[in-house]
Amino acid sequence: MAKQHPSGPLLSIGCEGSANKLGIGIISHDPTTGKSSILANIRDTFVSPPGTGFLPKDTARHHRAFFARVARAALAAAGITRPEKQLSCVCYTKGPGMGAPLQSVAVAARTIALLWDLPLVGVNHCVGHIEMGREITGADDPVVLYVSGGNTQVIAYAERRYRIFGETLDIAVGNCLDRFARTLAISNDPAPGYNIELLARKSSGRVLHDLPYAVKGMDCSFSGILTAADLLAAQMREQEARIAAGEVVKEEDRITPEDLCYSLQETIFAMLVEITERAMAHVGSNQVLIVGGVGCNERLQEMMGQMAKERGGNVYATDERFCIDNGIMIAHAGLLAYETGFRTPLEDSTCTQRFRTDEVYVKWRD
Known part of the structure; x- marks a missing residue:
């Protein structure tokens, strides 16, 4: 059973790795004012040689190699020293995307959720883009x-x-x-x-x-x-x-x-x-x-x-x-779902290459 956090702003960490960008973002939502604050948005990109694409196995290897250092950089940028006390949830990209990179980041997200005893929230990558765009532009x-x-x-x-x-x-x-x-x-x-x-x-x-x-x-x-x-x-x-x-x-x-x-x-x-x-x-x-x-x-x-x-x-x-794949969009969309009571049980914290945008129940919108 995940711990209960004190009342006040809710913070989430978002882990994105559906393609060649590994992103970790941390966002804060204030339930009383409805305002959000971006605390960290760190990204590292796997770049393949000219004339080539990025293969799933190579991209996954990059994400595994860089996850810890990108996560540490995000926590430092956000000023978070006690994530198990300060964060409300761990959000990760459930899909769609490339299988091996998705799996690498999902495993890492499960690991830190277990380490910090925090609930997991699986996020649709496409919905993450949409909600981040709405938040930033005011559309x-x-x-x-x-x-x-x-x-x-x-x-x-x-x-x-x-x-x-x-x-x-x-x-x-x-x-x-x-x-x-x-x-x-x-x-x-x-x-x-x-x-x-x-x-x-x-x-x-x-x-x-x-x-x-x-x-x-x-x-x-x-x-x-x-x-x-x-x-x-x-x-x-x-x-x-x-x-x-x-x-x-x-x-x-x-x-x-x-x-x-x-x-x-x-x-x-x-x-x-x-x-x-x-x-x-x-x-x-x-x-x-x-x-x-x-x-x-x-x-x-x-x-x-x-x-x-x-x-x-x-x-x-x-x-x-x-616009480019990032962790903050996963943190934001995941926290919106978390605030409505949505959780991803550990046994269901899988990922899928095919996760349709219209499969998501958008409970946080009227």
Whole structure:
């Protein structure tokens, strides 16, 4: 039986490790004022070499190696010296995500919960993103565009569930960007999608390569776009070989990495704006909240903002501290659930690669 803590602000520690980011965050909720305070948000990223992705076993090994030091850094930043006395609960990412990294962090979370005799709270990764976005931006009841390496969903809240109105039919938008970065051997530091964004900014914008545009209602598909972009990249390499051999290629016919990145971004972001606008019209909302790692992209924010403005609405987004996977979002969403009486029994403190956003009962919202 977990200990009872004295009345006052509730504190939770959140452990995130669903992909290549290991994050530990600590947050405080004051039940009397309803205010939250971020006390610590520490993150360490596993970065693989250019042209490669991050394998589950390597990512899990990174999380196991760095968990203790990241947790100590978070506790120090929050000024917590007696976690067994000061914390109310231990929150961890239950899913969705990569199996081996999820398991590594779940085991670590169980360990500290047992060590400190604290209750566990398993958190849906997607709901963590949404609740953190709402908390930081102040968005009231927005349509949510959730875009990351593993997920692409258009979501709206109704009757204590985050309902999925549209989603990817194959790969996630972030996965599409990451895999194209591998095709071009773009650095994964700090993130492949961010480096694609930088290259796209260098494009003159004069060339918008024709790529498949796959929208089906409020769903979308990215695998065909990736294949077409990969074929153009292969043509670019052939051009480079011909140029190296002394052949002259007209400037207007040249394919460049900058133009490829620009074309890929413009196409997939236009698709995301379209399905989001359709969901807004469907539910009668004029607010858009962008969450997930791809949500940091300034071009996506700009395009979404233009659409929202034309509808008389607003777009809400956060910076890389809260868009990219982090521990504070798990601590926050977990503490919201904890305050409603939710607990994860030790025997049920598993994790799953497939944990749908709409499976979560959102008891803390009206």
